[in-house]
Amino acid sequence: MSINQYKNVFMNLHRLILGETISDPTILILYKVRLPRILLASFVGAGLAISGLVFQQVFKNPIASPDILGVTSGASFGAALGIVLPFEFPGIIQICAFIFGMLAVTIAYGLKKASKDNNILYLVLSGIIVSAFFSALLSMIKYLADPYEQLPSIVFWSMGGLYRANWTNAIGCGLVVIPSIFIINSLRFKLKMLSLNDDMAKTMGMEVSKFRNCILCLVSFVVCFCVSISGTISWIALIVPHITRIILGYKNKNIYWIASIIGATTLILLDDVARCISTTEIPVGILTAAIGAPVLGYLLIFKKTI
Amino acid sequence: MNIKIENLFFSYNDNNILENINLEFKRGNMYALLGRNGSGKTTLIKLILGMLTAKRGVICIEGKNSKKIVTKELSKLIAYVPQSEEAIYGIKVIELVVMGRNPYLNLFDMPSCKEYELAQKALEDLGIGHLSQKNYCEISGGERQLVLIARALVQNTKYILMDEPISNLDIRNQHDVLEKIKNIAKNFNIGIVISIHDPNLAMRYCNRAVLLSGAKVIHIGKTEEILSKQSLLEVYDMKFEVLNSKNGINFVSL
Numbered sequence: 387m388s389i390n391q392y393k394n395v396f397m398n399l400h401r402l403i404l405g406e407t408i409s410d411p412t413i414l415i416l417y418k419v420r421l422p423r424i425l426l427a428s429f430v431g432a433g434l435a436i437s438g439l440v441f442q443q444v445f446k447n448p449i450a451s452p453d454i455l456g457v458t459s460g461a462s463f464g465a466a467l468g469i470v471l472p473f474e475f476p477g478i479i480q481i482c483a484f485i486f487g488m489l490a491v492t493i494a495y496g497l498k499k500a501s502k503d504n505n506i507l508y509l510v511l512s513g514i515i516v517s518a519f520f521s522a523l524l525s526m527i528k529y530l531a532d533p534y535e536q537l538p539s540i541v542f543w544s545m546g547g548l549y550r551a552n553w554t555n556a557i558g559c560g561l562v563v564i565p566s567i568f569i570i571n572s573l574r575f576k577l578k579m580l581s582l583n584d585d586m587a588k589t590m591g592m593e594v595s596k597f598r599n600c601i602l603c604l605v606s607f608v609v610c611f612c613v614s615i616s617g618t619i620s621w622i623a624l625i626v627p628h629i630t631r632i633i634l635g636y637k638n639k640n641i642y643w644i645a646s647i648i649g650a651t652t653l654i655l656l657d658d659v660a661r662c663i664s665t666t667e668i669p670v671g672i673l674t675a676a677i678g679a680p681v682l683g684y685l686l687i688f689k690k691t692i
Numbered sequence: 693m694n695i696k697i698e699n700l701f702f703s704y705n706d707n708n709i710l711e712n713i714n715l716e717f718k719r720g721n722m723y724a725l726l727g728r729n730g731s732g733k734t735t736l737i738k739l740i741l742g743m744l745t746a747k748r749g750v751i752c753i754e755g756k757n758s759k760k761i762v763t764k765e766l767s768k769l770i771a772y773v774p775q776s777e778e779a780i781y782g783i784k785v786i787e788l789v790v791m792g793r794n795p796y797l798n799l800f801d802m803p804s805c806k807e808y809e810l811a812q813k814a815l816e817d818l819g820i821g822h823l824s825q826k827n828y829c830e831i832s833g834g835e836r837q838l839v840l841i842a843r844a845l846v847q848n849t850k851y852i853l854m855d856e857p858i859s860n861l862d863i864r865n866q867h868d869v870l871e872k873i874k875n876i877a878k879n880f881n882i883g884i885v886i887s888i889h890d891p892n893l894a895m896r897y898c899n900r901a902v903l904l905s906g907a908k909v910i911h912i913g914k915t916e917e918i919l920s921k922q923s924l925l926e927v928y929d930m931k932f933e934v935l936n937s938k939n940g941i942n943f944v945s946l
Binding site for chain 2: 572573574575576578579581582583585586588589590591592593635
């Protein structure tokens with residue numbers, strides 16, 4: 387709260403809690419800018435982290451991340467479409483990003499269903515196809531966009547950032563992320579069973595395909611919602627599950643909560659760095675990638691968690 | 693009550709794997725499925741478990757067509773022990789065994805203390821109670837096989853199907869594991885179907901045998917009666933001698 391300019395805002399927090407009139411600029415910054423931004427960062431960080439953990443468990447692959455089903459590509463295309471559309475209304479970019487993110491997942495599932503094979507590999511391949519398709523559409527929009535206004539907006543959006551934070555999207559994000567964490571945590575026994583071979587889990591009464599589809603839809607929804615507000619913030623979903631496993635070990639009943647807390651803390655800290663590192667804010671997606679890549683390399687070589 | 697298979701037919705493309713199979717597996721017995729590689733032993737097990745779908749024929753479990761039994765109900769009737777299971781990194785033995793209680797848990801349920809007690813008891817019944825807190829990937833192959841059997845026991849089913857459960861074990865462990873399986877069939881009145889390669893082990897531990905050859909069941913009955921020089925020649929296309937040992941159990945020799 388006190389990082390960057392207006393360092394004394396934290397000292398005035400009690401005034402806000404006591405219900406003093408919000409007219410002082412310091413209080414206004416705290417109430418209108420920093421608190422919603424911190425809340426949004428924590429919810430987006432938690433949402434991405436828990437989604438990454440679930441994806442890695444479901445796909446039995448330590449480098450799986452929500453991008454695998456094309457959510458990010460779909461959302462990026464949707465946001466770009468929202469930017470170039472000839473009409474404007476509040477939140478159109480977020481709405482388009484959300485719709486196309488979910489559409490990407492739906493198409494990926496549709497392709498997998500058309501293959502009539504329950505093998506999860508088909509879902510991965512479908513995700514790659516959808517991702518490539520929406521990336522091509524995004525490139526097309528970039529090519530056709532106005533190079534002075536629209537193109538920079540598209541590029542800036544795709545870099546990810548929390549500068550759009552306000553109370554509405556912070557609370558909305560919380561209403562999606564927190565119940566999802568509760569649901570995922572309650573399903574932890576079934577998620578553990580997914581680590582078994584599919585046929586084996588089925589002989590123990592588990593409707594593997596149905597369960598897997600439902601849980602992937604839930605986390606895709608969470609990711610889509612987060613990405614539609616914050617843009618593409620990569621690596622959080624990939625790295626935080628590994629950090630959590632290093633701290634807690636592989637099987638811990640609190641792993642989903644701890645991963646969420648670590649994800650939230652990481653994004654809050656990186657957002658602070660993004661705000662302070664230079665005279666102007668840099669997109670936090672650049673930082674997560676710049677820090678995430680060497681961290682993954684470190685985990686690969688020294689911690690053997692991958 | 694039993695598992696009854698009638699006119700079962702299965703093929704991969706044009707390659708017939710099982711043709712006109714008629715079989716009955718009853719509780720309390722231990723059946724050896726014998727046959728050469730590719731004779732359809734594993735396919736038969738997978739068909740009963742619903743992992744594969746038959747082209748024709750009916751499988752009735754406890755009088756009910758298996759196609760009409762939902763996954764959860766089927767898992768309360770039949771448990772499965774695979775040849776091996778990949779070592780799941782970081783999972784404790786007790787956690788793996790308690791997964792066998794899944795058919796009795798609802799979607800959001802977590803295993804209770806009672807479920808863990810049942811899992812511990814199953815491990816102790818098989819003489820490996822001391823392994824419960826060990827990491828599954830840190831125990832030996834024989835111990836892992838017993839853990840998988842314990843998980844099947846915890847499932848509290850009427851039948852257990854085992855697909856070559858001893859193929860990765862040394863000779864001592866093979867006998868230990870089969871002795872325990874035999875006792876399970878007897879003590880818990882469970883029907884056990886075990887796919888096995890060694891006719892001598894089948895003679896010693898299984899009271900019933902099913903011989904598969906050329907996609908068909910060529911013999912079914914009491915093990916000591918059907919494992920003869922002639923039937924083994926039909927199955928393996930090789931001459932064997934069936935000899936009597938001092939303890940009264942026949943054995944097969946080249």
